[in-house]
Amino acid sequence: DTGVSQDPRHKITKRGQNVTFRCDPISEHNRLYWYRQTLGQGPEFLTYFQNEAQLEKSRLLSDRFSAERPKGSFSTLEIQRTEQGDSAMYLCASSLARRWLNTEAFFGQGTRLTVV
Amino acid sequence: QKEVEQDPGPLSVPEGAIVSLNCTYSNSAFQYFMWYRQYSRKGPELLMYTYSSGNKEDGRFTAQVDKSSKYISLFIRDSQPSDSATYLCAMSAIIQGAQKLVFGQGTRLTINP
Numbered sequence: 001d002t003g004v005s006q007d008p009r010h011k012i013t014k015r016g017q018n019v020t021f022r023c024d025p026i027s028e029h030n031r032l033y034w035y036r037q038t039l040g041q042g043p044e045f046l047t048y049f050q051n052e053a054q055l056e057k058s059r060l061l062s063d064r065f066s067a068e069r070p071k072g073s074f075s076t077l078e079i080q081r082t083e084q085g086d087s088a089m090y091l092c093a094s095s096l097a098r099r100w101l102n103t104e105a106f107f108g109q110g111t112r113l114t115v116v
Numbered sequence: 117q118k119e120v121e122q123d124p125g126p127l128s129v130p131e132g133a134i135v136s137l138n139c140t141y142s143n144s145a146f147q148y149f150m151w152y153r154q155y156s157r158k159g160p161e162l163l164m165y166t167y168s169s170g171n172k173e174d175g176r177f178t179a180q181v182d183k184s185s186k187y188i189s190l191f192i193r194d195s196q197p198s199d200s201a202t203y204l205c206a207m208s209a210i211i212q213g214a215q216k217l218v219f220g221q222g223t224r225l226t227i228n229p
Contacts, residue, residue, distance in 0.1 A: 006159075056216065
């Protein structure tokens with residue numbers, strides 16, 4: 001499968017615990033995005049990377065959230081001290097951007113987080 | 117007011133019907149318009165991708181953009197039960213070089229056999 005891969009697909013955690021999600025983008029895609037989707041809503045932008053540089057963060061990304069893309073390939077999203085309001089689907093997407101080319105974003109299957 | 121408004125439905129139509137899905141937006145900076153299909157508990161899948169006003173057709177799907185009215189539509193002809201899903205409109209402006217997408221709420225569509 002050469003699409004965007006996310007792991008785990010599901011995560012149940014107790015309030016206050018830390019969780020980490022992983023995203024492997026499509027090979028050669030230099031842009032990687034994180035979105036959050038709650039039930040009955042469309043995805044909301046959280047942050048994006050151009051290669052290893054994190055270039056923009058939404059105000060939705062509180063201090064408890066941190067994202068990394070250390071080698072410009074896979075990315076991790078960590079949530080510290082989880083709260084029930086963090087329960088959502090966390091979606092990763094990737095795209096390729098060059099001077100004369102900018103592809104659309106392809107999404108992974110998401111990681112569904114439930115905080116109990 | 118949200119930047120992108122989409123009727124959440126649910127919308128239920130018989131098989132073979134023509135389906136019309138719509139979104140309105142308020143940000144004039146949006147230049148790229150997309151429709152995604154999302155099956156239950158799956159990630160969004162890109163259906164149509166358009167730039168500027170006009171129509172774009174792909175098989176049974178037609179995307180329409182009217183930038184003067186800030187209104188986009190997706191038409192599905194000869195609808196099939198397999199088209200049952202949530203349809204999300206998405207838009208972007210080039211901000212800092214990234215196509216950061218702003219999504220509508222999604223319309224839940226059911227095609228009845």
